[in-house]
Amino acid sequence: MKQIRWGFIGCGEVTEKKSGPAFREVEGSDVVAVMGRNPRKTRLYAERHHIPKWYTDASELIDDPDVNAIYIATPPSSHATFAIMAMKAGKPVYVEKPLASSYDDCVRVNRVSEQTGIPCFVAYYRRYLPYFVKVKNLVNSGAIGKIMNVQLRFSCPPREIDHSIPSELPWRLQPDISGGGYFYDLAPHQFDLLQYMFGIIIKTEGICINRGGFYKAEDTISACFQFESGVPGSGSWCFVGHESSRDDRIEVIGDAGMLSFSVFSYAPIELITSEGQTSITVPNPPYVQLPIIKSVIEHLQGSNVCVCTSVSATPVNWVMDRILGKF
Template sequence: MDTVNWGIIGVGNVTEVKSGPAFYKIAHSNLVAVMRRNADKAEDFAKRHNVPKWYSNASELINDPDVNAIYIATPPNSHADYAIEAMKAGKAVYVEKPMAKSYAECIKMLQVAEKTGSSLWVAYYRRTLPAFLKVKELVESGAIGKPLMVNIKLYKQATERNQLPEEMHWHVFPEISGAGHFFDLASHQLDYLDFVFGEIADVKGNAANIGGLYPAEDTVSGTWKHKSGIIGSGSWCFVVDENSEEDYIQIIGEKGEICLPCFSPGNVKVKTAEGIRELTFQNPEHISQNLVQQVVDELRGIGKCVSTGKSAARTSWVLDEMVKEYYAD
C-alpha cells in the first residue's frame, strides 16, 4: 500500500503525545478514525487532532473501509479480542505493550495472524530509541569485550499509598493488566534485552505483595538465561521510599560495563580501562514515532519493523514465568 490509513482503538492518555500524533505526522501515514467507548471523549480527541471520524464502538472502526491498519491502545485485557477481530477483518495491527494479558492470549493472536496473513506488531519502541540503539551497537562492536551478564533494578514509590481502590490505575488490577506494574514496566526492559541478546530460554522468578496496597504483586525478583549464554538477574519493587528509587540496566562484559536508565532521564555510562564515558541522547517528541515509522515502511514494502508479534510474545512468556507462582492459586 502507498498510504497507511490508521484507526486507533482507545484514545486515552498514551495517545495524546507519546504515540497518537506520530500516525498523522509520518509521511504516507494518515489517522482517519479513532474510537473510545465514551463518544464525547472520542469526538474531543478527533477534533483536537483533526481526525475526520470517531466511534464509540470498536467493531465499527475495525470494519470502516477507509481504515487499513489499526493501533490498539486499550488496557491489555482487550488486546487479544480487538487484535483478533481486526486481523480477521483483514487489517494490519499494531498493539500496545504488553502484547496481551497473558502469553496464552499472545499465542492465540499469533495463530490468527498466521491464518489470516495479517501483520502484527507490538509497541516496544525502545528498540528504536537512540540511546538503546547505541548500547546495542556498543555491545555488538565489542566495546566492553565479550558480554557476560546483565542486571536490572527498578524501584519506584507507590502512588497508590494514599488512594482508595477506585482511584487506583488499572495497572494494579490483574484482571485488567495481567499482573501489576511489573508487567507494564519490566516488559520494556526484558523486551530490550531480547533485542540485544536474543531469546530468553530459562526463567525463574519470585513475586510477592509486600505493601498490601492493591491486589497485584508489588515486588519481583528473577533470574534468566538467554540462548546466547548471557545470564541475567533483576529486581523490581513498586512500594519503596523516595530515597530508594532506582532505574537501570547494567550490562557487564569482560572488558567493562554499560549502564543506562530505562525510564528516568539520564546518560548512558560506559566504563572501560580507558575510563568512564557518558553519552547523551535526545528522544523524539512522540516517543513511539521511530517504531511507527518502521511499521509504515514495512506496510509500504520498503523496510522491516523490529518489534513483531513473535518477539513480543517471547517477552510475555518471560513475564508470566516470573510471577506464575504468585498467581498459581
C-alpha cells in the same frame, strides 16, 4: 505510494503525545477514525486532533472501509480480542505493549496472524530510539568485551493513587485487566530490550510478593534468568520503596568493562573500561514512538521491514508469566 489510513481503538493518554501525532508525521499516513468508550471524550479527542470520524463501537471502526490499518491503545486485557478482530477483517494491527495480558493470548494472536497472513506489530518503540540503538551498538562492538552478566534494578516509591480504595485503583493494578501490577506494565520494555540485545530468555524463576499492602497485585519482585546466548541475568523491582531507593538501571558486565543505562529516565549511558569512564548523552525524538511507527508504515507500504512483530514480542509475556508463576 500506498496510503495508510489508521483507525485508533482507544484514545487515552499514550495517544496524546507518545504515539498519536507520530502517525501523521510519516508520508503516506493519516488518522481517519478513533474509537473510545466515552462518547464525549472520544468526540473531543477527534475534534482536538482533527480526526474526521469517531465511534464508541470497535466493530464499527474496524468495518469502516476508509480504515485500512488499526492501532490498539487499550488496556492489555482487550488487545488480543481487538487484534484478532482486525486481522480477520484483513487489516494490519499496531498494538500497544505488552502484546496481551497473558502468554496464552499472545499465542492466539500469532496463530490468527499466521492463518490470515495479516501482520501484527507491537509498540516496543524503545528498540528504535537513538538512545538504545547506541547501547546495542556499544554491546555489539565489543566495547566491554565478552558479556558475562546482566543486572537490572528498578525501584520507586508508591504513587498517591496506589492508596485508593480497590474500586478506584488504576487498571494497571488490576491483574484481570493489565495481566499483573506495575511489573506487567513496566517490565515489558526492559525485557524486550534485553532480549533484543542478548537473545531470547530460555530459563527464568521469580519470587513475587506484596509488601506494601496498598493493593492485591505483586509490588516487589526478584528474578533470575538466562539468555539463549548463555548469559545469565538477574532483576529486582520494588514499587513501594523509599524515595532514597529510587533506581532505574541496567548494568551489562563484560570481561573488559561495564556498561550501564536507564530504561525510563534516559540518564546518560555510562561506559567504564580500563581506559576510563565515559558518559554518553543521546537525545530522543519529541514523539518517542515516531521511529517505530515510521518503520511499521514503511513495512505496510512495502519499502521496509519492521521486525517488532507479535512473534518477536511474545517471549516477553512468556518471561513475565513465568516470573509471576502463572504456569
